[in-house]
Amino acid sequence: MIGKSTFPGATISPISLGLGLMVISTLIAPGIDVFSKLATDTTSPGMVTLARFLVQGAFMLPFFLYNASWRRLSLENTLYHAVRAGVIVIAMICFVATLAVMQIADAIAIFFVEPIILTVLASIFLKEPIGWRRYTACAVGFMGAIIVIRPSFADVGYIAILPVFTALGIAIFALITRVISQREDPWSMQFQMALWGVLFTTILLAVGNAADIGFLLPSMPSGKTLIWLAGVGLTSSLSGIFAVYAFRAAPASVLAPMQYMEIISATALGWWVFGGFPDATKWVGIFIIIGSGLYIVWRERRVSADIVSQQETLKP
Numbered sequence: 267m268i269g270k271s272t273f274p275g276a277t278i279s280p281i282s283l284g285l286g287l288m289v290i291s292t293l294i295a296p297g298i299d300v301f302s303k304l305a306t307d308t309t310s311p312g313m314v315t316l317a318r319f320l321v322q323g324a325f326m327l328p329f330f331l332y333n334a335s336w337r338r339l340s341l342e343n344t345l346y347h348a349v350r351a352g353v354i355v356i357a358m359i360c361f362v363a364t365l366a367v368m369q370i371a372d373a374i375a376i377f378f379v380e381p382i383i384l385t386v387l388a389s390i391f392l393k394e395p396i397g398w399r400r401y402t403a404c405a406v407g408f409m410g411a412i413i414v415i416r417p418s419f420a421d422v423g424y425i426a427i428l429p430v431f432t433a434l435g436i437a438i439f440a441l442i443t444r445v446i447s448q449r450e451d452p453w454s455m456q457f458q459m460a461l462w463g464v465l466f467t468t469i470l471l472a473v474g475n476a477a478d479i480g481f482l483l484p485s486m487p488s489g490k491t492l493i494w495l496a497g498v499g500l501t502s503s504l505s506g507i508f509a510v511y512a513f514r515a516a517p518a519s520v521l522a523p524m525q526y527m528e529i530i531s532a533t534a535l536g537w538w539v540f541g542g543f544p545d546a547t548k549w550v551g552i553f554i555i556i557g558s559g560l561y562i563v564w565r566e567r568r569v570s571a572d573i574v575s576q577q578e579t580l581k582p
Contacts, residue, residue: 284516288524291508294501296532299374300539301497303365308491311362312471312482314498315355319463321499322506326457333453343450344458350442351462355470357435360428363481367422370536371544373429374529375414375552380433380440381525381559382407387437400565403558410554417547443513452510456503526556 298318305314364373382404411430418426446455474482487495512521529552537543544552 280515284512284514284521285524287508287512287515288521289527291505291512292525292528293531294505294508295528296370296374296535297501298498298505299361299365299370299532300535301494301501302362303370303540305487305491305494305498306362306366309485309487309495310474310481310483311359311366312467312474313485313487314362314495315358316464316467316471317487317495318358318498318502319351319355319460319467321496322503323457323460323464325500325503326453326460326507329453330457333451343446346442346446347455347458348462350439351459352466353435353438354459355463355466357432357439359470359481360435361432364425364428364432367425368418369542369544370540371529371533371542371552372414372418372548374532375544375548375555376411376418376426376429377433377436378526378529378555378559379407379411379430380436381562382555383433384437384440385562387441391441397565400562403561403565407555407558407562410551410558413551413554414544414548417545443510452507452514455510456506526559529556 302311302314305317361373361377385400385404415426443455470482471484473479475484533544
């Protein structure tokens with residue numbers, strides 16, 4: 267609940283708590299991409315995705331049982347989690363397939379059109395009023411993405427567009443998470459999503475095996491690959507739980523700018539592990555994406571403040 271601390275005995279403000287948790291989440295999140303890229307040397311993106319949900323489910327199960335979250339399960343929320351898992355499975359397979367051939371920083375920069383897509387989807391499905399300024403910022407942000415995509419497209423082809431589909435999936439995921447994060451335990455949310463994720467990914471791997479689809483081929487990982495796959499699951503679990511608690515503690519509009527820290531941390535980690543670093547042209551596109559996203563956040567907060575001020579004025 268906004269305005270109250272989510273954690274018993276906490277003395278810091280909910281806003282500060284939410285910001286701190288989101289910073290931790292964004293610092294952990296690039297680990298998902300690094301471990302995924304390492305794993306794709308010997309296994310398919312479908313197997314990486316399955317490992318993520320298997321480890322996440324095993325990690326969340328003790329907390330799910332300890333908190334007796336199973337007592338509060340409902341069919342409606344479970345269906346929400348099924349949809350969340352479905353879009354995140356597709357999003358992750360697309361992104362891991364991209365990481366197999368692209369630098370982490372480039373892929374994440376393209377992916378960060380997600381807040382822009384989220385703004386457009388919120389105006390369509392949640393009927394949130396979006397003025398011409400924010401629509402213009404969305405268009406500018408997509409132009410920034412194109413600047414990053416163009417040289418990558420020349421190097422790897424159509425696969426450079428996959429992070430856009432990932433961004434679309436994560437935007438849908440975020441909309442659903444906003445709806446249910448205030449009424450359900452975060453551990454339960456992550457555990458149920460993991461169960462559905464295992465089911466959906468297993469089905470896709472069976473299809474991939476039958477149809478001989480390379481990025482969905484099942485395999486039996488061994489050696490270092492098992493370590494990389496475990497790392498994918500652990501970092502995604504930790505990043506996800508910190509993010510859910512952050513959204514419970516502070517408004518999404520306050521937390522959104524913190525997510526752009528992931529571009530910086532991912533660039534640094536990718537450079538350290540793989541030696542890849544974006545060139546000057548790609549940095550121009552990255553800064554355009556960040557700038558347009560931050561403007562959208564600022565404008566959203568400005569409009570929200572104006573609405574509250576008008577409501578206060580109209581009070582008798």
